[in-house]
Structure formats: C-alpha cells, structure tokens
Amino acid sequence: MSYGAWILLTGCLVGITCGITGAILVLRKMAMLADAISHTVLLGIVGAFFVTQSLNGLPMLIGAAVVGLLTALFVQLLDSSGVQSDAAIGVVFTSLFALGVVLISFVGDSVHLDVQHALMGEIAFIPWETFELNGMNMGPKAVWLLGAVLFINVALIMLFYKEIKLTTFDPQYAALIGIPIMFIHYLLMGMVSLSTVASFDAVGAILVVAMLIVPGATAYLLTDRFIVMLLLSGFIGVLSAVLGYFSAVLFNVSIAGAMACATGVLFFFALFLSPKYGFLTKKLRNKMLKT
Amino acid sequence: MEIFELFTKANAQWVLFGSILLGFASGVIGSFVLLKKQSLISDAMAHATLPGVCLVYMIFQVKSIPLFLIGATITGLLATYSIQFIVKHSRIKTDAAIGITLSVFFALGIVLLTFISKNLSGNQSGLDDFIFGQAAALVSSDLQMIAVGSLVIIILSTLFFKEFKISIFDPLYAKGLGLPVTFFNAVLLALVVGVVVIGIQMVGVVLIAALLITPPLAARYWTEQLGLMAMLSGIFGAISGLIGTFISTLGEGLPTGPVIVLCASVIFLLSLIFGSKKGLVKKVVATV
Amino acid sequence: MNALTVDNLSVTYDKSPVLQRVGFEIPEGSLTGIIGPNGAGKSTLLKSVLHLIPRLTGDIKVYGKPYKEQRNLIGYVPQRSEVDWDFPTNALDIVLMGRYGHIGLFRRPKKKEISLAKEALKKVGMEDYANRQISQLSGGQQQRVFLARALVQDAQIYFMDEPFAGVDAATEKAIMNLMQQWKYEGKTVLVVHHDLQTVEDYFDHVLLLNKTPVSYGPTQQVFTMENLERTYGGAISFIGKSAQVIQERG
Numbered sequence: 001m002s003y004g005a006w007i008l009l010t011g012c013l014v015g016i017t018c019g020i021t022g023a024i025l026v027l028r029k030m031a032m033l034a035d036a037i038s039h040t041v042l043l044g045i046v047g048a049f050f051v052t053q054s055l056n057g058l059p060m061l062i063g064a065a066v067v068g069l070l071t072a073l074f075v076q077l078l079d080s081s082g083v084q085s086d087a088a089i090g091v092v093f094t095s096l097f098a099l100g101v102v103l104i105s106f107v108g109d110s111v112h113l114d115v116q117h118a119l120m121g122e123i124a125f126i127p128w129e130t131f132e133l134n135g136m137n138m139g140p141k142a143v144w145l146l147g148a149v150l151f152i153n154v155a156l157i158m159l160f161y162k163e164i165k166l167t168t169f170d171p172q173y174a175a176l177i178g179i180p181i182m183f184i185h186y187l188l189m190g191m192v193s194l195s196t197v198a199s200f201d202a203v204g205a206i207l208v209v210a211m212l213i214v215p216g217a218t219a220y221l222l223t224d225r226f227i228v229m230l231l232l233s234g235f236i237g238v239l240s241a242v243l244g245y246f247s248a249v250l251f252n253v254s255i256a257g258a259m260a261c262a263t264g265v266l267f268f269f270a271l272f273l274s275p276k277y278g279f280l281t282k283k284l285r286n287k288m289l290k291t
Numbered sequence: 292m293e294i295f296e297l298f299t300k301a302n303a304q305w306v307l308f309g310s311i312l313l314g315f316a317s318g319v320i321g322s323f324v325l326l327k328k329q330s331l332i333s334d335a336m337a338h339a340t341l342p343g344v345c346l347v348y349m350i351f352q353v354k355s356i357p358l359f360l361i362g363a364t365i366t367g368l369l370a371t372y373s374i375q376f377i378v379k380h381s382r383i384k385t386d387a388a389i390g391i392t393l394s395v396f397f398a399l400g401i402v403l404l405t406f407i408s409k410n411l412s413g414n415q416s417g418l419d420d421f422i423f424g425q426a427a428a429l430v431s432s433d434l435q436m437i438a439v440g441s442l443v444i445i446i447l448s449t450l451f452f453k454e455f456k457i458s459i460f461d462p463l464y465a466k467g468l469g470l471p472v473t474f475f476n477a478v479l480l481a482l483v484v485g486v487v488v489i490g491i492q493m494v495g496v497v498l499i500a501a502l503l504i505t506p507p508l509a510a511r512y513w514t515e516q517l518g519l520m521a522m523l524s525g526i527f528g529a530i531s532g533l534i535g536t537f538i539s540t541l542g543e544g545l546p547t548g549p550v551i552v553l554c555a556s557v558i559f560l561l562s563l564i565f566g567s568k569k570g571l572v573k574k575v576v577a578t579v
Numbered sequence: 580m581n582a583l584t585v586d587n588l589s590v591t592y593d594k595s596p597v598l599q600r601v602g603f604e605i606p607e608g609s610l611t612g613i614i615g616p617n618g619a620g621k622s623t624l625l626k627s628v629l630h631l632i633p634r635l636t637g638d639i640k641v642y643g644k645p646y647k648e649q650r651n652l653i654g655y656v657p658q659r660s661e662v663d664w665d666f667p668t669n670a671l672d673i674v675l676m677g678r679y680g681h682i683g684l685f686r687r688p689k690k691k692e693i694s695l696a697k698e699a700l701k702k703v704g705m706e707d708y709a710n711r712q713i714s715q716l717s718g719g720q721q722q723r724v725f726l727a728r729a730l731v732q733d734a735q736i737y738f739m740d741e742p743f744a745g746v747d748a749a750t751e752k753a754i755m756n757l758m759q760q761w762k763y764e765g766k767t768v769l770v771v772h773h774d775l776q777t778v779e780d781y782f783d784h785v786l787l788l789n790k791t792p793v794s795y796g797p798t799q800q801v802f803t804m805e806n807l808e809r810t811y812g813g814a815i816s817f818i819g820k821s822a823q824v825i826q827e828r829g
Binding site for chain 3: 027029082159160161162163165166168169170172173174175176177178179220223224225226228229
C-alpha cells in the first residue's frame with residue numbers, strides 16, 4: 001500500500017472506532033466526560049513512558065486506560081460529594097492534563113513525544129512506524145492497534161447491546177431490574193480510553209474529541225433508531241477522515257486538524273439540513289404548513 | 292542567578308505583577324461562572340479563541356497583540372453563540388454542544404496554524420505560544436496590557452457585584468426589581484471573554500479555563516458566602532499565577548499555563564482535604 | 580400475607596431528613612395510594628424502597644424476604660419526566676425493555692418477547708403506535724408506553740410514581756383498567772398520587788405521609804378530614820373541595 005493509503009486507512013479507522021463509541025456518549029450526555037478522558041490519557045501515556053522508558057504500545061495502552069478510568073472515577077467522586085458535574089469535570093481534566101504537559105517537558109528531545117504531538121498527533125509519521133512479524137513487514141503499528149480496539153469495542157457493544165441501550169435511556173429502571181449500571185458505565189469509559197489512546201498517535205489527544213463527539217451528534221440529527229445511529233456515526237467518522245485527508249493534502253495543512261474540521265462541516269450540514277430535524281427544513285416545513 | 296534576574300529585570304516585575312492580577316481577576320470572575328454552571332462553556336470559548344488569533348494573522352500578516360485579542364474575542368463569542376444555537380434549535384444537549392464547538396473550533400485553529408507555518412511567512416513561533424502560554428516570551432507592553440485589563444475586570448466585577456449576584460441567583464426576581472438582567476448577563480459575558488482573551492497569552496487557550504474553574508471550586512470548601520468566596524477565589528488565583536509563573540521561568544522550556552494550573556490544582560486538593568466548611572477532614576471529624 | 584414490609588426507613592438529603600422512621604405493611608392484593616403534601620417525601624419513599632437512592636436506615640422485605648432476593652417481583656412506572664424522550668427508538672422497543680430482566684445478559688429479545696410487548700401495547704390502547712418514535716408521542720401516550728413496559732415485566736408488586744399527572748382521559752382510563760386487572764390477579768399496587776378528589780375512586784388503601792407516616796389503612800377508615808388535617812397541617816384549606824366531600828360523607 002502506498003504512503004497516502006496507509007494514512008487514509010488510519011484516519012478511517014479512527015473515524016469508525018471513535019464514531020461508534022462516541023454516539024453512545026452523546027446519548028448518555030457524557031460528551032464532556034469523553035473530552036476530559038481524551039485530555040487525561042496524555043498523562044497515562046507520559047506516565048507509561050516514565051515507568052518503561054520506551055514508547056511501547058502495550059504499556060501506553062494500559063497507562064492510558066488506567067488514567068482514563070481514574071478520570072471517570074474522580075469526576076464521579078467529586079460529583080457525589082456535591083460539586084456540580086461540569087465543574088467537577090473541568091477541575092479533574094485540567095489538573096491531570098496540565099500534569100501530563102509539564103511531565104512531557106521533562107522528556108528528552110531524543111524521544112518522539114512532545115506537546116505538539118499530544119495536540120494534533122503525527123499521522124504523517126504513521127506509515128513509517130511499522131512492525132515486523134517473522135521478518136515480514138506487517139504495516140503500521142497504529143493500524144493494527146486501531147483495528148484491535150475497533151474489534152474490542154464492537155464486540156463489547158454487541159455483547160452488552162441491550163444493557164447499554166437501557167442504561168442509557170432509563171438508568172433507574174435498569175438498576176431496578178438488576179442491570180449493573182456502574183459496570184456498564186466503566187465499561188464505556190474503558191472503551192473511550194482505549195479508543196483515545198489508539199487514536200492518539202494519529203490525531204492527538206484533543207482532536208480525538210471531535211472524532212468522538214461530532215459524528216455521534218450528527219447521526220443523532222439524522223436518525224430515530226439506536227442501532228442506525230451507531231452505524232451512521234461510524235460512517236460519518238470515516239467520511240470525515242476521507243474528506244479531511246484530501247482537503248489537508250490540497251491546502252497543505254494538518255491532516256488530523258482537517259479531519260476534525262470535516263466532522264464540523266458535516267455536523268453543520270446536518271444541523272441545518274437534516275430531513276427531519278434540520279433547522280432550515282423545520283422552518284421550511286412550518287412555512288409550508290402555514291400557506 | 293535566574294531567580295535574581297527575575298526580580299530585578301523590569302520585564303520580570305511586570306510578569307509577576309501581570310500574573311498575580313490575571314489570577315485574581317479570573318478567580319473572581321470564575322466564581323460567577325461557577326454559579327451560572329458555565330464552567331465548561333468558558334472552556335469551549337477559550338479553545339475557540341485560537342482560530343480567531345490565526346485568522347487575524349492571516350489577514351493582516353503582522354504580529355500585533357491588540358489585533359490578536361480582537362480576533363480572539365470574535366471567535367470566542369461566536370463559539371458561545373454556536374453552543375446556544377445548537378441547544379436551542381436541535382435535540383442536541385448542552386454537553387455535546389459544548390464538545391462539538393470546542394473541538395471543531397480548536398481543530399480549525401490547528402489547521403490555520405499549520406497553514407500559516409507551511410504556506411505563509413513561516414514565522415509562527417509567536418502563535419504557537421498561544422496554545423499553552425509562554426510568559427517568558429511576553430514583552431512589557433503585553434504584560435502591561437494583561438495587568439491593566441485584569442485590573443479593569445476586577446474593578447468592574449466589584450462595582451456590579453450585587454447586581455451579578457441577584458441576576459444569577461434569581462433572574463426573575465431581579466427583573467421584578469426592575470434590574471436590566473439581560474444587560475448584566477452581557478456585561479458578565481464580556482468580562483469572561485475579557486479574562487480568557489487577555490489570559491491566553493500567559494496561560495494558553497487549552498488551559499485558561501482552569502483558572503476560571505479551579506480557584507472558585509477550591510474557595511467553596513472554605514466559605515458559603517459569595518462575597519468571601521469571590522475574594523478567596525481571587526486570592527487562590529493570584530497565588531497560582533504568581534507561583535506558576537515563577538516556577539515556569541526557572542525551568543527551561545516549561546510552559547507557563549500548565550504550571551499555573553497545577554498550582555491551582557494543588558490549592559484545590561488542599562482545600563478538598565482541609566477546607567473549613569466542606570473539607571474531607573472536617574466531614575470525617577463530624578461523623579466520628 | 581404482606582406483600583411489602585417497610586421497617587424504620589430513614590432517608591436524608593444533604594443532612595436534612597426527608598423521611599423519618601417510616602414503617603408500614605402493605606397486604607397482598609391491595610391498591611394503595613400514597614398521599615401527602617409537596618415535599619412530604621412521596622417519590623423519595625418509592626425510590627428508597629426500590630433501592631434507587633441510598634437509605635440511612637431501614638429494612639425492606641418483599642413477601643417476607645429481603646428486597647434483593649425478590650427483585651424479579653418488582654414492577655415500576657417512573658415519572659415520565661425522568662427520562663429523555665429524544666432517545667432514538669420507538670415505542671415497541673421501550674416496552675421490550677421490560678423483558679430485559681427476564682432475558683438475562685448476552686441474549687436478544689426473541690419472537691416471544693416481541694409478541695408479549697405487542698400484546699401489552701394493545702392492552703393500553705397503543706397498538707397503532709408500536710413503531711412511532713417516542714418523542715413524537717403525547718405525554719399520555721408516553722405514560723401508556725411506560726405502563727405497557729411495566730405490564731410485560733409480569734411483576735407481583737407494582738410501584739407507580741404520579742401516573743395520573745397531566746394525562747388525558749384515555750390514559751387515565753388505561754391506568755385504572757390496568758390497576759383493576761392487577762388487583763384482580765392478586766397483585767399489589769402502590770401509587771404516589773396527589774389529587775385528593777380521586778383518592779376514594781382509585782384506591783382501597785391509603786398511606787398518608789408527611790416525612791413520616793400519619794396513617795395507613797383501608798381508605799374508608801383512614802381518608803378522613805382529621806387525618807388529612809394532620810397530614811397537610813395548615814394547608815388544609817388548599818384542599819377545600821375534597822375536604823368538603825369528606826365532610827358531607829360524614
């Protein structure tokens with residue numbers, strides 16, 4: 001595969017992985033918790049680096065998952081102690097993220113990990129970071145990592161499909177009939193952490209937020225069915241990646257940034273032109289009803 | 292040696308002065324933001340200032356701080372309006388609306404930043420500093436602007452204190468009293484934008500919101516009174532600003548914003564544990 | 580046999596007591612209205628009995644056994660406002676959720692569940708709305724979807740939180756029919772209710788509550804002017820009309 005194709009494939013994998021997972025978060029009103037987690041996994045990654053002194057995939061994944069879950073836990077603890085939830089999210093993620101950024105500045109220049117990287121990823125380097133199995137070149141690491149996380153997320157969603165759906169729609173009722181709502185909550189937070197860290201190399205800690213939230217919100221404006229919303233959200237993620245990649249090449253700008261912008265453009269269209277819920281379509285419909 | 296220099300150089304004095312005043316102003320304004328439950332909206336606003344700064348640079352092709360601040364104000368306000376629009380005119384809830392606005396505006400900022408560095412003059416070093424803030428890179432005219440701007444914000448919020456209080460706590464009652472609640476909301480919004488915009492040079496767009504969120508939250512563990520809370524929050528902000536700036540100028544390449552925010556976080560943690568009103572120690576003692 | 584036994588139940592919110600030492604026993608097959616002024620803790624009582632909010636103290640038994648062992652016997656109709664009706668799904672799907680406790684982890688609803696759900700929708704007069712997006716249902720219709728969901732649960736004790744609040748006549752009738760059917764089947768129903776005028780028509784038992792039970796028993800004995808005054812305190816004039824009705828009855 002060519003250099004560009006690998007980048008495109010990576011972007012599409014980020015789009016579909018984050019899109020499917022993020023749609024659930026939008027419905028659970030946890031978009032900002034996802035935002036928080038995608039910031040704080042940076043600390044997990046830097047932490048894993050300080051422990052192992054290498055940028056190895058697995059320790060990074062574990063570190064990020066641990067810090068991601070800790071973020072969710074801290075927010076919950078503050079929340080239940082009476083701090084309003086948006087402020088609780090704000091204080092937890094800014095603290096952990098600031099710690100991550102400060103720690104990064106202690107990492108030597110020789111290591112490929114810096115603040116710039118943390119913000120917008122290094123998708124352009126992805127195709128070079130390949131790994132070999134039995135002397136055979138298996139392609140970029142990031143693609144395999146993203147593929148694995150996508151597989152895990154889809155499998156978990158399929159396994160716990162109806163539990164996820166019910167705890168999202170009516171958590172009290174779910175608790176009543178004995179569904180472990182806390183388990184489902186942390187399961188989802190774990191999925192977010194995994195998606196974030198797998199996407200980190202490609203699109204950076206902050207732009208992954210766009211990939212998590214915006215496709216889900218866009219799909220929410222286009223469909224009235226839960227399963228369709230998840231699939232559509234994944235598709236919109238892929239579409240954003242493709243659109244973003246080609247505009248980035250055209251204008252010679254950050255590929256990850258352009259992909260995130262593309263999610264915004266698609267959302268903008270849905271917001272105004274969605275057949276059922278679009279701002280302009282609703283206006284037009286009302287106008288036609290009046291005349 | 293550097294510590295010594297810091298206190299003697301005229302610029303250094305302005306750095307400390309500016310950071311203390313900025314910290315104080317953001318702490319005070321943050322108290323109101325917290326009560327309005329708009330902590331994360333202010334975060335989105337802060338992230339959204341980045342494309343504004345870049346756009347201004349692309350249009351005028353000069354590095355002018357006043358122009359940057361105007362651009363930042365425009366996109367910051369635009370982001371706030373976008374959030375309101377999305378929530379009002381679609382089924383999307385506030386949290387997702389904030390997330391969408393924050394990430395897409397910030398992504399646009401990154402795209403513009405790379406566009407500038409690759410296609411225009413290439414001299415983007417100044418713009419990069421807006422992401423995490425770099426106090427060491429500021430010249431005294433910038434710092435004077437930060438100091439004066441903060442001072443104005445502090446004075447205004449003192450003047451309008453009781454009007455803000457009632458407009459936030461019970462807007463309907465305030466309207467009944469004949470107060471122009473919409474006007475005071477607009478003034479408050481302007482002050483929030485003001486803190487964010489003058490703060491991004493020193494603390495950066497990514498973390499400036501923490502200065503609005505963390506100090507007032509810490510102050511709540513010590514008092515239930517809004518007046519005292521705003522005061523205490525201002526002091527916490529000022530201490531964070533002072534210590535953070537000081538530490539960041541010591542270390543080579545330490546970004547100022549994250550260090551200031553970490554100081555605020557430490558104050559929050561101490562308040563959470565030892566706070567005289569709701570602190571954990573207090574709670575444990577009360578239950579025993 | 581008592582379907583529900585509540586002993587020494589206390590709930591606090593932010594240190595201030597919402598419910599204090601509440602104790603009562605609900606006989607099997609009864610239809611009980613939980614009545615009391617605003618802030619009396621009616622919904623809190625329901626939720627704390629159902630283990631949805633933490634209790635300070637209190638022991639809850641269902642058919643003589645601890646609540647947790649008897650979870651399958653519990654049905655619940657929450658207040659409509661407690662969920663977000665913009666959730667992307669249709670009415671049938673919500674009713675199916677009532678079967679999730681029976682289906683168990685990792686399994687999908689099968690044909691049997693779907694036909695049960697359709698049957699339940701028919702019972703509440705909603706069979707034509709099975710595929711309707713839930714945000715496009717009226718308030719009363721949404722309430723009936725919740726009723727159908729409780730119905731497919733096939734529980735022994737049903738808890739309802741203000742089901743009559745702001746609903747149309749058709750829904751009111753559907754709720755009453757359902758309550759009568761459950762009673763006929765020997766099931767027990769507890770309803771948080773705020774309209775004093777209809778209490779005597781709907782319920783055979785009444786629990787008067789104001790942070791602590793004022794009185795409990797058959798409606799004829801308990802629903803008296805004197806007891807209502809004790810429950811509502813000075814606000815009794817507020818309920819003027821029903822007070823009049825009771826006085827007339829003598």
